[in-house]
Amino acid sequence: MPETESLTAIFQRLIAAFGPITLQHYMGESNARYYAGKDPLGSGGDFITAPEISQMFGELVGLWMVDIWTRAGTPGPVHYVELGPGRGTLARDALRAMKRQGLEPQVHFVEGSEALRALQREAVPQAQWHDDLATLPDDAPILLVANEFLDALPVRQLVRTPQGWRERMVDWQAAGADGKARFLPVAGDKPMDAALPEHLKDSPEQTLVETCPGAATVTDEIARRLAGQGGAALLIDYGYAEPRTGSTLQALKDHAKVDPFALPGEADLTCLVDFAAMAQVALAGGARHLGTVTQGAFLRALGIDMRAAQLAAVAPQQSSAILGARDRLVDEEQMGELFKVMGLAAPAWPDGAGFR
Numbered sequence: 001m002p003e004t005e006s007l008t009a010i011f012q013r014l015i016a017a018f019g020p021i022t023l024q025h026y027m028g029e030s031n032a033r034y035y036a037g038k039d040p041l042g043s044g045g046d047f048i049t050a051p052e053i054s055q056m057f058g059e060l061v062g063l064w065m066v067d068i069w070t071r072a073g074t075p076g077p078v079h080y081v082e083l084g085p086g087r088g089t090l091a092r093d094a095l096r097a098m099k100r101q102g103l104e105p106q107v108h109f110v111e112g113s114e115a116l117r118a119l120q121r122e123a124v125p126q127a128q129w130h131d132d133l134a135t136l137p138d139d140a141p142i143l144l145v146a147n148e149f150l151d152a153l154p155v156r157q158l159v160r161t162p163q164g165w166r167e168r169m170v171d172w173q174a175a176g177a178d179g180k181a182r183f184l185p186v187a188g189d190k191p192m193d194a195a196l197p198e199h200l201k202d203s204p205e206q207t208l209v210e211t212c213p214g215a216a217t218v219t220d221e222i223a224r225r226l227a228g229q230g231g232a233a234l235l236i237d238y239g240y241a242e243p244r245t246g247s248t249l250q251a252l253k254d255h256a257k258v259d260p261f262a263l264p265g266e267a268d269l270t271c272l273v274d275f276a277a278m279a280q281v282a283l284a285g286g287a288r289h290l291g292t293v294t295q296g297a298f299l300r301a302l303g304i305d306m307r308a309a310q311l312a313a314v315a316p317q318q319s320s321a322i323l324g325a326r327d328r329l330v331d332e333e334q335m336g337e338l339f340k341v342m343g344l345a346a347p348a349w350p351d352g353a354g355f356r
């Protein structure tokens with residue numbers, strides 16, 4: 001088999017021929033390459049996510065779905081939909097909890113990576129796979145969850161320069177001050193003032209505005225499906241609930257932050273999710289916004305303390321590991337505050353547990 005050309009070499013050639021590429025292009029290609037070839041979540045992986053920390057996370061998501069489905073009047077068959085299911089752990093735990101309550105939905109996974117699809121098939125053999133949301137069924141309500149999916153979608157950044165607003169691009173510098181070659185962010189040469197929302201146009205020089213067109217497109221599609229076919233959705237990610245400016249781009253490798261412009265395709269590139277913007281998109285698409293709360297508040301309201309005590313009582317020798325995992329998910333200085341949960345539903349569906 002011919003060796004795959006490194007993404008660094010591909011980007012270098014592209015930039016040499018056509019000039020700097022957009023940050024959106026750089027991030028999109030980097031992450032596609034990153035997820036295609038490996039399991040970033042396994043032992044020796046680059047980061048760990050909530051469902052991999054404890055089964056309680058997936059179980060509570062599953063129970064949230066059963067609860068809202070029951071209070072919506074148990075409307076016939078439903079589809080469980082998960083975006084970017086990783087190792088399939090969240091789905092496996094959620095579906096097990098749902099089954100105990102008598103709900104056994106059809107399972108649909110939206111996943112771009114073949115390597116991860118193989119792991120998902122081991123965890124949830126009955127799932128059906130989709131490349132994107134377009135091919136999901138539209139004949140019944142959906143119960144959808146996405147954990148750490150939106151943060152992996154590529155962002156666009158606009159910077160205010162002395163010459164006006166410009167798109168943030170990525171250039172290749174053959175030799176920097178230290179003699180080393182590297183990718184580096186630069187301001188594009190095309191005026192981008194028209195792309196800025198009116199209220200941000202007069203921001204001071206150097207202001208950086210980040211948007212995520214992919215996350216907005218996905219949220220819009222979810223909202224339209226909820227409005228059209230019924231159901232509810234949980235979008236869980238690290239992000240912010242109030243509008244802000246500045247770059248949130250970061251790269252993770254071996255559980256540490258690294259330079260996002262070093263080694264494209266070999267580190268996970270992520271950005272914080274702008275939940276206020278996503279709520280606006282969802283409302284415009286016709287969905288109900290049930291609320292956006294911190295992960296800590298959400299899991300506590302759903303009874304994580306009780307579930308942890310229950311599990312610890314059954315397995316006393318693991319009690320400190322179970323309570324430690326609980327703390328990791330809900331404590332403010334760990335994942336509890338930075339991670340947010342946004343709930344959406346069809347207009348006729350009831351409120352969701354944990355949002356008031």
Ligand code: SAH
Nearest residue numbers: 035049084085086111112113147148149152
């Ligand atoms: N939800 C899992 C995994 C999070 S990692 C967990 O919580 O553990 C991000 C997931 O989204 C991976 O499964 C990755 O392959 C998938 N993904 C990222 N970008 C994608 C895209 N553009 N299309 C489809 N899947 C994508």
